[in-house]
Amino acid sequence: MSATAEQPQQPTPAARSGQTAESSDPFTPPDPGQARAHRAHAALFRIAERHAATDEQRRRQAHPAFVGPHEAVRLVSFLLSGAALLQDGEPEVDRADVTAALSLVPMVRGEMDELEAGLLQMARGRGMTWQEISFGLGLGTPQAARQRYERLVGRTATDPEEGTP
Secondary structure, three states, rough: OHHHHHHOOOEEEEEEOOOOHOOOOOOOOOOOHHHHHHHHHHHHHHHHHOOOOOHHHHOOOOOOOOOOHHHHHHHHHHHOOOOOOOOOOOOOOOOOHHHHHHHHHHHHHHHHHHHHHHHHHHHHHHOHHHHHHHHHHHHOOOOHHHHHHHHHHHHHEEEEEEEEO
8 A cells, every 4th residue: 555545635725725626737727716606605605604593693693673774775686586485365565665775775785884994904813914814805905905905985974074984
């Protein structure tokens, strides 16, 4: 038996980087879109497994008495696309529902900007580098991550002098 057969198989560099078998050439860069999609799927699975595994954990994210703006936009979109089905007695989605959902989009975008800015602030507070943050955001450089953060803070700041929400 050869020495290599006795050692456990290590993942190839291509497997570690998310490359497929077709692109295992070490001189071919990985497809960024495919790598980002893989990370997004892995991120959703990780968070769901760790923080939304039970009904009680999943209920933490939504107010039990009313639907939030992002939930309303998502619901109308899901109903229109067929990803969610109407229940018995529920009215069809009409133009007014679509207009209502569209009118919420700027609010949802603002909430997402605030959420992202806060998450970036907490990441930096926990000692994450701009390099680590840029990888998580799917950006190419630490400078791009920092610039994104500065734009978000500028859009969400209530006092332009302070630069804080």
